[in-house]
Amino acid sequence: MEGRIIDIKGKKLYVEYSSSLENRPTLVFLHDSLGSVQLWRDLPVKLSETTQCNVLSYDRLGYGKSYPMPIHERPVNYMEMEADVLNDLLAELNINNAILFGHSDGGTIALITAAKYPERIAAVICEAGHIFVEEVTLKGVYDAWEAYKTTNLPERLQKYHGDKVEMLFKAWTETWTRDDYRSWNIEYLLKDITCPLLFIQGDADEYGTLDQVEKTITQVSGSAEKYIIPNIGHTPHKEASELVLEKSAEFIRKNS
Template sequence: MIEEVIDVKGKNLFVKFNNSLKNKPTIVFLHDSLGSIQLWRDFPEKLAEATQCNVLLYDRLGYGKSFPMTTHERENNYMELEADVLNDLLSELNINETILFGHSDGGTIASIAAAKYSEKIKAVICEAGHIFVEEITIKGVKEAFNTYNTTNLPERLKKYHGDKVDMIVKAWTEIWLSEKFRTWNVEYLLKNITSPLLFIQGENDEYGSLNQVEKTVSQVGGDAEKFIIPNVGHTPHKDSPEIVLNKSIEFINSIISSI
């Protein structure tokens, strides 16, 4: 795996990738709101090896080993802008056939990217993504922020993000808990997703209801499938890794056979 910091239109992003398999798509992993390359653990390598695909992971600006954000302030379209950064990164690395696997914010970014840049994206696995704001999401963010302020979570996160932790927590919680973000909704983009989509969600997701899944799969322009895992919360790939891995392998193999 190659590891390096790449300048993507002024944003210095830490990337980790393997592109040695010719005529194979690249699985791109998009982390959640407090995530990083490291926090995926060995899941990406297992999925890439099982499907014989190339793989790309990157820390979004402000996260992991990427450079810090210039400000914690975000507008409602911050995930739409991250989809543009993803497209720029793919162009920089000359990657033209991708399968996106995104978790939480990363799942939303993956879906938006598939709607905006369909020529590069052959399929999407959206795990616990959001397309609109729900009360359960706001409650989950409030509880996470309380945990951050009352436990050793800051110290645990510093292992992955260094001294950028306070900035990313502030960026995440302030926008999601703001009044202006209540109106955020990207359902209008779903009809532009023409590549196959698999939506994975834990039945007990503490950040989103199954309405996120139903409204997504019913509105995308291409084929869509839902995969709900009982007794699992917001991070199925960590809570039930084998179940998520096997389903993802099945889905990706079906895509590869049709490319």
């Protein structure tokens, strides 16, 4: 897919968008806290072809091929703000029947967007998303910070984010480990999610317990199902790619 930069209220975002299928939903891929369009690899194309849906992937500001994020501390509600940016992007592209597929931070942003902008969102696949902060999440962040200091992780990330790596890594780790972030919680929004939801999680996720799944699917207003994959960690779409592709395609066909 051809990529381009789109200006969304001053934020210059890298976008890949294929919209050749008339009267079909658009799958929208929302990457994690260290992710990018490129890091989805072939999942967007495979899922698009399997379900006959249009597809949109984009790098959030500061990630991948998008412009750098401003140099300042992230506010506690940064993911709520990212949901607003996504809504503006969907409006710019005239997408009113989006099926969101979000991983980790992207999964959380998908849930918030579905709650705040239900008229645009047809369904949500949330993979390893968070609705509150857990000790296991913080341990995962500290472990990642240690890996950043002691391994070639910065060089590996540089391949996808260029000279933005240090800023995005600090933005992620410093926000999640701040004292004022401990009380971050979006459970109050879940009742406003009326579209169908699929929550995918590995039962060995190093960043979250199954409480994240249970407390989400029991509090939304629409239909909700969970798909827990044994012995899989935080990235099921990479660790169990065929299972995730098959389950996601089944869910999308049922809701499109």
